[in-house]
Amino acid sequence: MTTDTAVADEASAEQEPDSLQQQNPGGKPLKALLRPVAPKLAIGRILAVISALLAVVPYIALVHIGDMLLRAVAAGEPVDGDEVQRWLRILVITFTLRLLVYFVALTITHVADIQLGHVIRQRMVERFARVPLVWFTSTNSGRVRKALQDDIGTVHNLIAHQPVDGTNAAVMPLALMVYAFVVDWRLGLLTVATIPLYVAATAFSMRGMGAKTAEMDQRLSTVSARMVEFVTGITVVKAFGRVGRAHRRYQDAAEEFQQFYYSWVGPLIRVSSLGSSLLAVPLILLINIGGGTWLVHRDLVTPANVLATSLIALLVPYGIEVLMNSMWAQQMAVASAQRIVDLLDTPVLDDRAGDTLPVGHEVVFDRVSYSYGSGDDAELALDEVGFTLREGTVTALVGPSGSGKSTIATLLARFDDPRSGQIRLGGVPVAAIGDLYSHVGFVLQDPQLPAISIRDNIALGRPDATDEQIREAARAAQILDEIDSLPRGFDTVYGSDTGLSGGQAQRIAIARAILVDAPVLVLDEATALTDPESQHQIQQALSRLVRGRTVLVIGHRPEVISGVDQIVLVESGRVVATGTHDDLLEEPAYARLWRFADATSSAGAEGGL
Structure with missing residues (x-):
């Protein structure tokens, strides 16, 4: 596309949602996104709670077995083997059952994840099939890839x-700590001795975490979008020696993210290190075994009690670590859910199209206005544009770069809907019009060939076309011999088995338009980026394509402009004048364009339409 599309890209980039501003602290977008699998997640959490509570039973069994052994040794009596075996069976059964319940819970949540992933992708495909084609810019490509x-x-x-790990990490340590207090309140206090200090340090480091996480995610989205933007245009910028300038936007975004991340994470690491040291294993063992030994010597508790509560104390840091990671994942997921919901809420084209068929193929632009931005203050790209394409004639759009020519052409192909006014085809x-693209075909500057076979590329608009019809379209587009010369012919996969020159790719796009056989045709500078030899071949194909059709063509070359039935002069989004070449020679703006085009036209320029 031309400069008009570049304007659209910039406008789209300005409209990119700011995750920081749109972040919902209540996680409403996340809740809405998870609604299809909410029952499965609830079942997973319930099973996780059961699993966490079952984790307490082995410790109860351990205390009972330890106390029985110590009492038997102290009394010089034999150990009650049956009682020991009974508690051992309880320990093994509950431990096994806990693992089984945990496995079932994870299975349910993984099934929910697969289901939700399918639902999200399906909804995105359905949504993107209905969004305006102008929405698909390089910046939006970065957003879609990230989502x-x-x-x-x-x-x-x-x-x-x-749902499982986080619930288990919250419930199991809590249940174990309650049991530690049941064993002995003093041992319970030793078990949680360092936790208040750790919680205080963590709370200090987590201040503003939601906003910071959202800002980090938004900056990462910007870096991703700039990377896609840079890589997509690398061929052109290298050809013109502008790599440094083109790379700067990506580099600036990356450096801004780096500075933000270091300034945020640096203090966090220091506070986090202090907090982690409070949950270090040596410190926990020192407090619990040291304090427990003192209580044993005073005959306040038994060694079995100290052993059980010390093991519980060692599990608490693990639960806290998992819980903190779950909280971090929650923050990240809320921001991710917001972006996914934003994409799923992308404005779509009006679906009021019915079975109405046009009567004839005259095209009327009736006071059409359009802007790439939204809101009343958005700058108009087109301002009440009005003209008529008479059936079976060729109309050329001319004007300086950025005047709105490509925007007019793509609105006829309904890449978007006007902000006001109307475009009518056959009244x-x-x-x-339900099946618009059976009535309107287009050949754009960028041919946009998907990575599929050349046969499928040509038949993209008519999947039911026969091989003979596809070959005939390729012949009419002056590309048949070159396709036949490829090792796999029409089965050659574009971009994989072979690369094509710009002229070859353009002629395949023309073959596609010939096969569709639409009575209205839009040509957006179809030869602008090709060499003179390719221009001649493309022009021969276009000359055959436009016969008998209503054609809207964008072009600057004198041969094209002078050979059409009507010329529409566009400046700053407005129609300045319409008429034939001779009618407009007295128009100053047209005369300037004509002199410039005549001066820069090459000897091998394309022939008349």
């Missing part, structure tokens, strides 16, 4: 693991 890969992966961890608004 489909990174964000769904982040939500995966939250669904598949957090019917294009938005009301």
Whole structure:
């Protein structure tokens, strides 16, 4: 596309949602996203609670067995083997049952994750099939890639693991600590001795975590978008020696993220290190075994009690660590869910299209206005544009770069809907024509060939076309011999088995338009980026393509402009004048364009339409 599309790209980038501003502290987007699998997640949490409570029983069994052994030794009596075996069976059964319940809970949440991933991707495909084509810019490509890969992966961890791991990490240490107080309140205090200090340090370091996490995620989205933007245009910028300038936007975004991350994480690491030292194993053992030994010597508790509560104290830090990771995952998932919901809420084209068929193929632009931004203050790219394409004629759009020519052309192909006004084809608004692309075909500057076979590329608009029809379209587009010369012919996969020149790719796009055989045709500078030899071949194909059709063409070359039935002069989004070449020679703006085009036209320029 031309400069008009570049304007659209910039406008789209400005509209990119700011995760920091849109962050909902209550996690409402996340709740809405998880609604289809909420029952499964609830079952997973319930099973996790059961598993966590079962984890207490082995410690109860351990205390009972230890006390029986110590009492038997102290009394010089034999150990009650049956009682010991009974408690051992209880220990093994509950431990095994706990693992089984935990496994079932994880299985349920993983199934929920698979289900939700399918639902999200399906909804995205359905949504993207209905959004305006102008929405698909390089910046939006970065957003879509992040949502489909990174964000769904982040939500995966939250669904598949957090309901079970997080619930277990919260309930199991709590249940064990309660049991430690049941064994002896003094041992219970030793078990949690360092936790208040750790919680205080953690609370201090977590201040503003939600906002910071959202800001980090937003900055990562910006870096991702700039990377896609840079890589997509690397060929052109290298050809013109502008790599440094083109790379700067990506580099600046990366450096800004780096500075933000270091300034945020640096203090966190110091506080986190202090907090982690309070849960170190040597310190916990020193407090619990040292304090427990003193209590044993005073005959306040038994060694079995001290052993059980010391083991519980060692498990508490693990539970806290998992719980903190779950909280971090929750923060990340809320931001990811917000971006996914934003994409799923992308504005779509009006679906009022019905079975109305146009009567004839005259095209009328009736006071059409359009802006790439939203809101009343958005700058208009087109301002009440009005003209008519008579059936069976060729109309050329001319004007300086950025005047709105490509925007007009793509609105006819319904890449988006006007902000106001109407475009009618055969007396019917294009938005009301159900199968618009059987009536309107287009060949753009960028041919946009998917990575599929050349046969499928040509038949993209008519999947039911026969091989003979595809070959005939390729012949008419002056590309048949070159396709046949490829090792795999029409089965050659574009971008994988072979690469094509710009002229070859453009002629395949023309073959596609010929096969569709639409009575209205939009040509957006179809030869602008090709060499003179390719221009001649493309022009021969276009000359055959436009016969008998209503054609809207964008072009600057004198041969194109002078050979059409009507010329529409566009400046700053407005139609300045319409008429034939001779009619407009007295128009100063047209005369300037004509002199410039005539001066820069090469000897090998394309022939007349």
